[in-house]
Amino acid sequence: MPVIWLTLIVLAISVVGFVLGRRRALASADGDSRNLHSLPIYYGSNALMKSIVPAFGLMVLWLLAQPLFIDNRIAQMIPEAGIAEGSNIGLVMAEVRRTADGLENAVAAGLLDNDAARNGQSDVAELTQILRDAGQVVTGQITQPVLEAAQAYRALSGTSNLLMTIAVLIVALAGAVWGASEGQKTFRARNTVEQGVLALLIAAASVAILTTVGIVLSLIFNTVEFFRLYPASEFFFLLEWAPSFSGRGGASSLGIIPLLWGTLYISFVALLVAVPIGLFAAIYLSEYAGPRMRSIAKPLLEVLAGIPTIVYGLFALLTIGPILLSVFGNDGLGWMQGQRAVLTAGLAMGIMLIPFVSSLSDDIINAVPQAMRDGSYGLGATKSETIKQVVLPAALPGIVGAVLLAASRAIGETMIVVLGAGAAARLSLNPFEAMTTVTAKIVSQLTGDSDFASPEALVAFALGMTLFIMTLGLNVLALYIVRKYREQYE
Template identity: 50%
Template sequence: MPLIYAFAIVALIGIVAFVVGRQRAVSQAGSGVKQHSRIHYHGWWAFLLATVPAVIFLVLWSIGSSVYMRTHVEGLLPEHTAESPIANQSLELGMVRSLANGLRRLDGETLSKLPSTFGELQPLLSAKGIALAPDTQDYMIPIAVEANRTSDRLSLIGAGLGFLLAIAGAAFGIRQIEPRGRARNKVERVVLGALLGSSMIAILTTVGIVLSMLFETLHFFSRVSVTNFFFGTVWDPRFAAAGAGNTEGQFGLIPLLAGTLYIALVALLVAVPIGLMSAVYMSEYASRRVRSVVKPALELLAGIPTIVYGIFALVTLGPFLRDLSAALTGGSPFIQAQSIFTAGFVMGIMLIPVVSSLSDDIITAVPRAMRDGSLGLGATQSETIKRVILPAALPGIVGAVLLTASRAIGETMIVVLAAGVAANLTLNPFEAMTTITVKIVNQLTGDLEFNSPQTLVAFALGITLFAITLVMNIVALYIVRKYREQYE
């Protein structure tokens, strides 16, 4: 039985337990004994006892079944040798799994007359639109059949035990219902545990991401000098041939870091003025009707996927700037199609709603009394904005700019398509430079194994980028918090 069906039946048992438990609590409410908890808490407690243990059991059973199935299939495979038709055991297991999934789509009559060779079976699978690797071996067919039978047996046993556990939990929860029963306390403890578990999952996920990058980064630095990485000015991840001498400077971070910061700076020069001025207009000048139209229209830019911005830069803006520069000089263009300016300008357009939305909220939070006091002393609205509101909102605006900068530094798709892949050191914004994110994509693209410096360097780049954005986010949140403490 598919796991989703088992969950659905357990949920149905829980709903029945809720209804019956609530009805039992209603019948006890007229006994004259003061109720400790409201009626619906008793129903929810019965629901939780019916569903939570059963769901946990089904999840653990599914994980254990997957581990057992892998071990079971490995035991059915013939002894693995260098002369085996399939040299890689992991590939062999994947082929058996794909074949087993394909056999599930065949009808019962076909399965009862299943061919013994893959050459005879392949046309039947192709007729169902099932494509398998052409080097699938004949000995895999009975193994795939046995794998499906064992998997179905385990699913049926697990579902049956899960249903019995759900029914037992529902019966136990319903029997516990009494007027002085502390159902509210029990339900709230379960909810508190769920909230704590969700928080721990988020924290542990972050820790796991950092540790996974850190261990691979340490592996990289065991093979490449830390000094050459952080202070090298040459990026050429290809190792020299054996005996060709040392390869220092091939993994220099400086060109990538310079390109990342340069493009982020150009993006901020576009996004911050436009976003800040639009925030001032919407918070101080626009009527409520205009604001209700302009603000959603501006924030619509934030909903466009970054790949769309990248395609726009690659196909439209980049060639336009190149052709425009060629027309102005009457010769070769001085703006490349893939350049710092192209990527930074398009990224700045994407970041306008981020700056605008954050700044608008910050400016709106400035106390009304400061506006009224300035206007009461005879200042104009523009003078009030310039000399009272913006200085008061400056800490929050600085925090918003730093948050936007961290978003710009971590952007990937726009710079992949619009910034180029050349690891240059230049001050000319009309030339191509690459970024850390571009090189992470390049180093992890293709059929690679994570055992060479050329691949491991992506983790070193990733943790460096993570550290930069983390510091910027901490500084921004600190500034915003100090701003909130000032006015709340």
């Protein structure tokens, strides 16, 4: 049964449980809700909650565990002779899943009957053509081991889905009956429902923490696997980035220093653009602009933060790059050879970061107590002198925190770099040359049919772990500075 239909049935069962629980509670009180411990809606909600929460929880856990279990079972069925030279079990399992999906599509389209889809002795050439006719992408001729594994995969998936449907429906029905049976006038339904809602709120709050832990663990495990295959000393200290994938010859040189240099260089150029403009805009909006101008200018400035980064990348490629090339290229000063360069990506990224700096700095400057301004004016200082000698020094810790948050945002940017900076990993001080960053190389290393047993693919996780530690450090430092500032002036 499709998951959507199972979900609708569970919802229907829980609604029935709600009605029965409420009706039973009223019946136990002779129809007078004043004789009940809780309002009637709580008795219905108790039955609904005990039906829907365990059923959906079981469904989610089953759907998460099912692929792992089936993949493990099917992988054990594939003989070593069924794995082609230069391939691995991961690629074979991907082909098995595609073939299983193709069998399902062919049965649904009427191109293949169910018995033929289950028959392990089907003609592989004929079946390959049927799958192509069903619109399934097949990389080549399906082998007999892959076909048999796909048929077993389809059978196991069908059996597992059937068992899941039965188990979820039993749990939903049992929960509805249990909740409805508790519909007695002395039952503390409100307490039970509130405790259940509290548990759901705690679970929702834990999702972010568990997700962060999952991200970190996935990075750690794959990073450790990478350092088993590639020396850590070369990764951190080698001055060359030259991955050589299987079949292209040569050994890979996977030094992170050129990528870190490109990341920090482009981020530095972006901050050179964003910090002065953003800070000046914040000073104007907080100290000089009237209420009407502020109500118009600040929302317009913050619109920049809502523009997708891919749009900034296209802007860098189609607008900023050609303008810089016309001025600094062969037709101008002759310093720039192409549209993609550090300066191109840095300018686009700096424009993107302006609202981050201006909005945070504006809030921080406004948090400076008015009494400090009034004291400065009372001593005879002008408005500009008050801003320079009183307001900005008082707001400096918060402004530094805003700049650090913008820096962490710049370090993690990808699309602007991919489109505007190029893909060359080099150590150079020339801002008119193409360079690349850690994030861009993470994308390139994981694009295509990567063999996750090779260091050329696993290096993406080591790069990600390094980037995660850098941005985490900047964020912690920025939040510490901002919190210290707020404690001082609140």
